[in-house]
Amino acid sequence: MHAYVQDKPSPELKPPVTQVGAIGWARNNLFNGWFNSILTILTLLLLWKVVPPFFEWAFLDSVWTTTHQGCKEATGACWSIIYRNFRFIIFGFYPYEQHWRPLLAMLILIGLLFYSRDRTHWNKYLGYGWILGLAFMGVLMRGGILGLEHVESTQWGGLPLTLLLSVFGLTAAYPLGVILSLGRQSKLPALKLLCVLYIELIRGVPLISLLFMSSIIFPLFLPEGVTFNKILRAQVAIILFTGAYIAEVVRGGLQAMSRGQYEAAESLGLNYYLTMRLVILPQALKIVIPPTVSILISAFKDTSLVVIIALWDLLKTTQSVLSNPEWMGFSREAYLFIAILYFLGCFSMSNYSRKLERELSRKD
Amino acid sequence: MTDGDVTTAQEKVPFWLDPKKRGIMFQIVVFFLVGCLAYYLVSNTLINLQRQKIATGLGFLNKESAFEIGESLISYSSASSYGRALIVGALNTLKVSFIGIVVTLILGAIIGVARLSTNWLVSKLASIYIEVMQDIPVLLQLFFWYAIFYESLPSPRKALCPIDGLYLCNRGVAFTVPEAHPAHKYMFLALVVGGVLVYLIRRWAKRRQERTGQIFPIFRVGLGIIVGFPFLIWLAFGAPTAMDVPELVGFNFKGGITLSPEFIALLLGLVLYTAAFVAEVVRAGIQSVSKGQREAAMAIGLRPPLVLNLVILPQALRVIIPPLTSQMLNLTKNSSLAVAIGYPDFVSVANTTINQTGQAIEGVALIMAVYLIFSLSTSAFMNWYNKKVKLVER
Numbered sequence: 051m052h053a054y055v056q057d058k059p060s061p062e063l064k065p066p067v068t069q070v071g072a073i074g075w076a077r078n079n080l081f082n083g084w085f086n087s088i089l090t091i092l093t094l095l096l097l098w099k100v101v102p103p104f105f106e107w108a109f110l111d112s113v114w115t116t117t118h119q120g121c122k123e124a125t126g127a128c129w130s131i132i133y134r135n136f137r138f139i140i141f142g143f144y145p146y147e148q149h150w151r152p153l154l155a156m157l158i159l160i161g162l163l164f165y166s167r168d169r170t171h172w173n174k175y176l177g178y179g180w181i182l183g184l185a186f187m188g189v190l191m192r193g194g195i196l197g198l199e200h201v202e203s204t205q206w207g208g209l210p211l212t213l214l215l216s217v218f219g220l221t222a223a224y225p226l227g228v229i230l231s232l233g234r235q236s237k238l239p240a241l242k243l244l245c246v247l248y249i250e251l252i253r254g255v256p257l258i259s260l261l262f263m264s265s266i267i268f269p270l271f272l273p274e275g276v277t278f279n280k281i282l283r284a285q286v287a288i289i290l291f292t293g294a295y296i297a298e299v300v301r302g303g304l305q306a307m308s309r310g311q312y313e314a315a316e317s318l319g320l321n322y323y324l325t326m327r328l329v330i331l332p333q334a335l336k337i338v339i340p341p342t343v344s345i346l347i348s349a350f351k352d353t354s355l356v357v358i359i360a361l362w363d364l365l366k367t368t369q370s371v372l373s374n375p376e377w378m379g380f381s382r383e384a385y386l387f388i389a390i391l392y393f394l395g396c397f398s399m400s401n402y403s404r405k406l407e408r409e410l411s412r413k414d
Numbered sequence: 415m416t417d418g419d420v421t422t423a424q425e426k427v428p429f430w431l432d433p434k435k436r437g438i439m440f441q442i443v444v445f446f447l448v449g450c451l452a453y454y455l456v457s458n459t460l461i462n463l464q465r466q467k468i469a470t471g472l473g474f475l476n477k478e479s480a481f482e483i484g485e486s487l488i489s490y491s492s493a494s495s496y497g498r499a500l501i502v503g504a505l506n507t508l509k510v511s512f513i514g515i516v517v518t519l520i521l522g523a524i525i526g527v528a529r530l531s532t533n534w535l536v537s538k539l540a541s542i543y544i545e546v547m548q549d550i551p552v553l554l555q556l557f558f559w560y561a562i563f564y565e566s567l568p569s570p571r572k573a574l575c576p577i578d579g580l581y582l583c584n585r586g587v588a589f590t591v592p593e594a595h596p597a598h599k600y601m602f603l604a605l606v607v608g609g610v611l612v613y614l615i616r617r618w619a620k621r622r623q624e625r626t627g628q629i630f631p632i633f634r635v636g637l638g639i640i641v642g643f644p645f646l647i648w649l650a651f652g653a654p655t656a657m658d659v660p661e662l663v664g665f666n667f668k669g670g671i672t673l674s675p676e677f678i679a680l681l682l683g684l685v686l687y688t689a690a691f692v693a694e695v696v697r698a699g700i701q702s703v704s705k706g707q708r709e710a711a712m713a714i715g716l717r718p719p720l721v722l723n724l725v726i727l728p729q730a731l732r733v734i735i736p737p738l739t740s741q742m743l744n745l746t747k748n749s750s751l752a753v754a755i756g757y758p759d760f761v762s763v764a765n766t767t768i769n770q771t772g773q774a775i776e777g778v779a780l781i782m783a784v785y786l787i788f789s790l791s792t793s794a795f796m797n798w799y800n801k802k803v804k805l806v807e808r
Contacts, residue, residue, distance in 0.1 A: 079532070079535075082532060082533075089533050240441040241441055241444060254782075254789035255789075259750070262768075262781070266774040271455045273461075274461070274465065354554060357754065365554060382561065385557060385558040
């Protein structure tokens with residue numbers, strides 16, 4: 051009779067092969083249960099039907115640098131339409147030799163945006179930098195001084211116009227929106243009524259009706275002889291429209307402020323203006339940064355509507371290429387290209403907004 | 415000291431230091447400025463209208479329109495009045511919005527649920543769809559679908575026929591419908607009567623359950639009534655099964671129902687775009703119900719359908735409905751982009767009217783008024799609904 055004592059550790063067993071690694075992952079994420087298994091198989095079948103033909107069309111059989119003749123013979127995508135008309139699609143009717151100017155302006159804008167990504171860079175000087183940068187971009191586009199040839203704004207078009215409409219639209223709409231939302235929260239009944247009417251009226255109608263108004267009715271509002279150019283009028287419509295949406299977003303921030311903040315400011319003896327500027331707005335505007343970015347995204351997308359009042363933005367230049375008999379019938383390629391441009395813009399913005407949201411929520 | 419304080423308080427305060435009076439002053443000033451601006455704009459406009467000899471007023475609504483409209487729900491010809499043309503446009507807007515909203519809700523709910531699926535592949539695909547569709551302007555999507563329709567599909571003579579009775583060509587989609595029969599009118603009537611009846615039964619069943627605790631199988635009975643009533647009428651009329659099949663006559667299809675490429679491109683663009691937003695709303699709503707709610711419901715012994723019906727959905731819907739209505743409203747407003755691809759919606763018809771009569775102010779005002787009516791009635795519904803589902807706390 052003797053006791054059995056295990057004095058050596060038993061050898062380590064590897065986990066079953068069906069639980070870890072690629073197989074385990076597939077079992078847990080793709081084939082957990084009969085319903086998910088069927089779903090996975092159906093999805094894979096669908097992907098098999100769609101992806102390889104698309105790949106073949108877009109890459110294997112496609113032509114990239116041919117003329118329109120080569121496109122007619124090719125069986126796949128005709129990316130040559132982009133290659134051949136690239137500069138017209140991007141810059142529109144801007145004089146050909148002067149294309150470096152809008153290009154430089156866009157690079158400055160992208161540089162400024164990129165630099166502003168980091169929240170530690172947000173200070174007064176960045177604000178001045180933006181004002182300087184925007185002014186410089188305006189000079190670059192317009193010309194007429196510094197030895198630059200003057201370019202009429204009727205010749206502006208393509209991507210610079212799209213960016214111009216959205217950047218200036220938002221920078222001007224933001225203060226308007228803040229003022230409107232303060233008016234809406236105000237204790238003065240008449241002022242409140244005015245702001246509520248404005249906000250609800252604008253939010254109730256489609257942007258296109260405002261654009262119509264700016265292009266057809268606005269000239270009637272002005273005394274004889276005074277005219278604004280079409281781009282500025284569309285810009286005003288976009289500002290008035292976006293302002294109302296920003297007002298609603300900012301209102302959310304204002305409503306999230308506790309009463310204590312107002313009372314504390316009041317007990318310090320601050321007047322209305324100082325209360326708002328030093329206590330309420332800095333906190334309220336910080337809360338609403340993420341929804342403001344999503345307003346920016348939709349403003350960027352909405353600039354495409356100016357096509358309807360015949361401004362030469364990115365979409366319109368593309369359509370004009372497509373109406374050229376040489377390139378007729380290649381809409382898919384052209385529109386896909388534009389879609390990718392818009393997607394890159396919007397996607398980077400929404401990614402940034404998510405990042406910002408995470409940072410802000412971590413801080414609290 | 416105290417005496418001094420009292421006297422200063424009773425001293426007359428100059429009006430610019432009295433917040434109340436200052437507020438009134440400020441409002442008067444703002445109103446005065448706004449009034450001045452309005453007066454300036456209106457007087458300019460009146461002068462300009464007179465100078466350019468543009469007629470004013472809504473008198474043009476009764477004049478002959480002299481333009482054709484491609485598709486219309488009510489009878490319309492170029493001899494009809496502008497007023498009727500605008501009504502046709504408004505009905506077309508309602509038609510595309512209504513169908514669009516129904517399809518969007520279904521598609522959006524499916525994608526939103528797929529986004530939360532435990533199946534990695536499905537949830538990844540759904541999130542890619544949401545991200546891509548949200549980031550491409552809806553107008554570009556409309557152009558894209560319209561171009562696909564025009565460039566990729568053959569002419570009516572070589573129309574594709576994937577299923578019997580369904581034809582795809584660059585003039586639109588033609589499909590088979592049951593031939594018009596008097597029974598249809600009565601079937602529709604029966605459907606409405608059935609709906610009202612089910613509503614009444616549901617109210618009665620709810621009250622009885624509150625009183626006695628007895629549960630009435632409302633879903634099965636309701637489905638039976640709603641499907642059964644029209645079916646009985648159909649049988650009573652001798653079960654007509656004649657079908658109206660589209661046929662190629664000359665260059666186009668006759669018979670059946672033909673949907674124009676403009677309508678389909680508009681519908682497709684609006685639905686695919688808005689469904690991405692609806693999916694996000696649905697996902698957020700479902701995620702807003704905490705896990706504990708489901709576990710608690712299962713712990714008290716509710717069956718899975720009841721867990722969903724009595725615990726999860728009522729809480730999720732409270733979060734989902736408000737942003738959902740605003741998405742539906744967005745779809746309706748975005749349907750105004752129809753003007754860019756030539757579908758005769760309200761904006762498009764109003765635009766033609768403006769071009770023909772030159773009465774831009776009235777035209778744009780009409781557009782704004784119609785959309786305001788849509789959005790105000792939606793927000794009225796929203797307020798009613800919010801009041802109805804508000805948490806009743808004891």
